[in-house]
Amino acid sequence: MAPGAPFKAVALTLFPEMFPGPLGASLAGKALQEGVWALETVDIREFARDKHRTVDDSPFGGGAGMVMRPDVLEAAVASAYSPGTPLIYLTPRGRLLDQSRVRALAAGPGVSVICGRYEGVDERFLEAREIEEVSLGDFILSGGEPAAITLLDAVVRLLPGVVGKTESLEDESFETGLLEYPHYTRPDHWNGRDVPEVLKSGHHAKIDAWRRERAEEITRARRPDLWKRYEAGANETKK
Numbered sequence: 001m002a003p004g005a006p007f008k009a010v011a012l013t014l015f016p017e018m019f020p021g022p023l024g025a026s027l028a029g030k031a032l033q034e035g036v037w038a039l040e041t042v043d044i045r046e047f048a049r050d051k052h053r054t055v056d057d058s059p060f061g062g063g064a065g066m067v068m069r070p071d072v073l074e075a076a077v078a079s080a081y082s083p084g085t086p087l088i089y090l091t092p093r094g095r096l097l098d099q100s101r102v103r104a105l106a107a108g109p110g111v112s113v114i115c116g117r118y119e120g121v122d123e124r125f126l127e128a129r130e131i132e133e134v135s136l137g138d139f140i141l142s143g144g145e146p147a148a149i150t151l152l153d154a155v156v157r158l159l160p161g162v163v164g165k166t167e168s169l170e171d172e173s174f175e176t177g178l179l180e181y182p183h184y185t186r187p188d189h190w191n192g193r194d195v196p197e198v199l200k201s202g203h204h205a206k207i208d209a210w211r212r213e214r215a216e217e218i219t220r221a222r223r224p225d226l227w228k229r230y231e232a233g234a235n236e237t238k239k
Contacts, residue, residue: 007037007159008110009152010080011145012073014055014117016041018145028153031162039152040080044068047075056118065119073114073125081112087131089114089121090147092140094133097151099174101134106158113151115144177230178219181211 011019019041024032031037045053049071056066081087088111095101105111114121114131126133136147157163184195198210220227 005109006035007106007108007156008040008082008085009037009156010040010042010082010110010112011115011148011152012042012044012076012080012112013115013145013148014044015115015143015145016043019149021145021149023149023152023156027162028156031156031159034161036159036161037156042076042080044072044076047072047079059119063119067119068116068121068125070122070125070128073121074128077112077114077129082110085110085112087112087114087129088134088151089116089126089131090136090144090151091116091120091133092135092138094135097134097136097154099154102151102154103158106155111152111155113144113148115148117143174226176215177226177233178215179223179226181214181218 013019020029020032020039023029023039028037032039045055048054054069055072056068059065059067077087085108086105090113125131134151136150141147184199188195188200196210198206201207216227216230219230
C-alpha cells in the first residue's frame with residue numbers, strides 16, 4: 001500500500017446495490033466520505049460468459065441447489081484483487097471470526113470479500129486462490145452480503161481516526177479476553193433500580209476493580225469457552 005493510501009475494501013457480489021448499506025452511515029460512513037477507507041464493489045455477474053449472464057450451475061453428483069462457477073468467480077477476482085491483501089470467503093464452514101483476526105485485518109492495506117450465494121462456490125476456486133474461509137457463527141444467512149458488511153464494519157471501526165476515543169476500543173468485549181462490564185448513565189434512580197454506588201465514588205481504582213469483577217462474572221456465566229481461555233492465559237502469565 002502506498003504511503004497515505006486508504007484502507008481498501010473490495011466486495012465481490014451478485015448484489016452490488018446492497019453496498020455500502022449500513023457502512024454508508026454513522027462512523028463508517030463518515031470515514032468513507034473522508035477517505036479514511038475506500039470501498040469498491042464488483043458485480044460478479046458482469047463476468048459471466050453467456051448472454052444470460054449465468055453465474056451458477058447444478059452440482060456434480062446431484063443434490064439440491066446450485067453452485068457458483070469457478071471460471072466466473074476467478075474472472076471477477078482477477079479484475080479487482082490486489083496482491084498482498086487477504087481474500088476472504090464468508091461461509092458457515094469457515095474459521096470463526098474473532099477480534100484478533102479483525103485487528104490483524106485492520107492493520108493491513110485492505111481486504112477483498114467474496115459474497116457467496118446459492119449452495120456455495122466451486123471448491124476448485126477456493127483451492128486455486130488459497131482463499132481464507134471465515135464464518136460469523138453457527139447459523140445460515142441467505143447470502144454473504146450481510147456477513148461481509150458485518151466483517152467490514154468490525155474492521156473499519158478499528159482504523160485510525162474512525163472512532164474518536166481510542167480508550168473506548170480498549171475496554172470493549174474480547175479486547176481483554178473478557179466480555180464487557182455493565183454500563184450505567186443518568187438518571188441515578190430509574191424504575192426502582194439504582195446505579196451502583198462505587199461508580200459514583202470517584203475512586204478510579206475501586207471502579208476499575210468493580211468493572212473487572214463484573215466482566216469476569218459475566219464471562220464465566222455466559223461464555224465458558226472464553227473464560228477457560230482467559231484463565232489459561234492468566235495462569236501462564238503468573239509462571
